[in-house]
Amino acid sequence: MIYQLGDFRFPDDPARLYPQTPERPWVLEVGFGDGHFWPHYARTFAQAPNYLGVELSGVSLLKAHRRLKDAGLENAILTKLPADVLVREVVPPRSLHEIVVNFPDPWPKAGHTDHRLLRAPFFRLAASRLRAGGAVLLTTDHDEYFEFACAEAEASGVMRVDQAQPPAAALETKYARKWRDLGLSAHHARFVPTAHPEVPGRAFTPYPENETDVPHAILTLPAAFAPTDFAKRTARAPARGPEWTVVLLDLFASLRRDGWVVQAHVVEEGLTQEVLIGVTGREDGTHLVRLARFGGPIITPGVKAAVGVVTGWLEEEGAQVTHRGY
Ligand SMILES: C[S@@+](CC[C@H](N)C(=O)[O-])C[C@H]1O[C@@H](n2cnc3c(N)ncnc32)[C@H](O)[C@@H]1O
Numbered sequence: 445m446i447y448q449l450g451d452f453r454f455p456d457d458p459a460r461l462y463p464q465t466p467e468r469p470w471v472l473e474v475g476f477g478d479g480h481f482w483p484h485y486a487r488t489f490a491q492a493p494n495y496l497g498v499e500l501s502g503v504s505l506l507k508a509h510r511r512l513k514d515a516g517l518e519n520a521i522l523t524k525l526p527a528d529v530l531v532r533e534v535v536p537p538r539s540l541h542e543i544v545v546n547f548p549d550p551w552p553k554a555g556h557t558d559h560r561l562l563r564a565p566f567f568r569l570a571a572s573r574l575r576a577g578g579a580v581l582l583t584t585d586h587d588e589y590f591e592f593a594c595a596e597a598e599a600s601g602v603m604r605v606d607q608a609q610p611p612a613a614a615l616e617t618k619y620a621r622k623w624r625d626l627g628l629s630a631h632h633a634r635f636v637p638t639a640h641p642e643v644p645g646r647a648f649t650p651y652p653e654n655e656t657d658v659p660h661a662i663l664t665l666p667a668a669f670a671p672t673d674f675a676k677r678t679a680r681a682p683a684r685g686p687e688w689t690v691v692l693l694d695l696f697a698s699l700r701r702d703g704w705v706v707q708a709h710v711v712e713e714g715l716t717q718e719v720l721i722g723v724t725g726r727e728d729g730t731h732l733v734r735l736a737r738f739g740g741p742i743i744t745p746g747v748k749a750a751v752g753v754v755t756g757w758l759e760e761e762g763a764q765v766t767h768r769g770y
Pocket residue numbers: 474475476477478498499500501504525526527528545546547548549561617618619620
């Protein structure tokens with residue numbers, strides 16, 4: 445099954461995600477590529493563990509989804525997200541049995557190591573989400589990244605590095621076969637938590653069922669308001685807060701209602717969302733500025749701020765705000 449960020453809870457519950465098999469171990473695979481690993485690995489268990497796969501590539505997501513479906517692996521969830529966002533916001537503490545990382549992007553150029561996944565902060569996060577006896581399993585052909593990951597695990601202060609043989613399934617992935625054909629061998633390590641630090645998620649919530657909980661504002665626009673100035677507003681520097689950046693990208697007249705729709709780009713650590721914010725006329729002559737459900741946005745501090753940025757722009761245009769709900 446493919447999940448969007450908005451389909452999850454923050455944090456989620458394995459019993460909700462896998463209602464048919466809530467008692468089975470839970471394995472996360474980061475960067476599953478075209479999905480070769482899981483069908484092989486799942487077969488090594490008497491019953492396929494519950495599987496959560498995370499990838500950045502949409503094409504890979506679809507290929508892997510087909511492969512898992514053909515293999516009859518029902519208790520598997522795939523999602524297109526950055527791994528650290530998924531682990532921090534969705535996975536509850538001490539719930540995963542394994543986090544598998546096969547042939548991660550090595551980011552070999554000098555100055556690019558910040559892009560690597562397996563750095564000390566990720567190891568602390570992983571240690572907080574793994575159960576006792578769990579582990580991060582790394583298989584890679586890349587000598588330098590392997591040493592880097594081992595050093596980062598030790599620097600995290602919460603992981604022991606065990607050298608081990610890779611699971612046979614890790615040597616059947618697309619990249620494993622690619623490097624094997626070039627005559628390269630693979631390194632493998634098990635990173636075992638020695639402590640389970642607390643690494644809290646941020647204040648993420650799904651789009652509320654109750655309309656009044658959706659970030660919004662009510663205001664009175666000046667007489668004969670026409671948003672001709674929007675281009676000037678978007679050309680200005682983005683609005684920035686301590687943990688977010690909001691850029692207002694475009695404004696569309698609504699064909700369905702009296703009003704407009706603003707398209708905004710919201711960037712927060714590790715997560716980017718494009719959201720729509722409606723500015724809609726109400727019967728009493730006021731206007732409602734409200735985050736639209738379209739696209740399944742997650743309510744984050746940045747998304748609330750985006751509603752505030754649109755409201756602020758309208759205030760600059762002369763609107764009188766009578767209520768702020770963001
Ligand atoms: C070199 S490929 C390996 C794919 C697969 N594991 C294999 O062995 O064939 C690395 C994969 O990790 C994915 N990836 C990179 N960074 C990621 C992240 N932060 N979260 C999720 N996936 C990521 C990339 O999109 C890419 O598909």
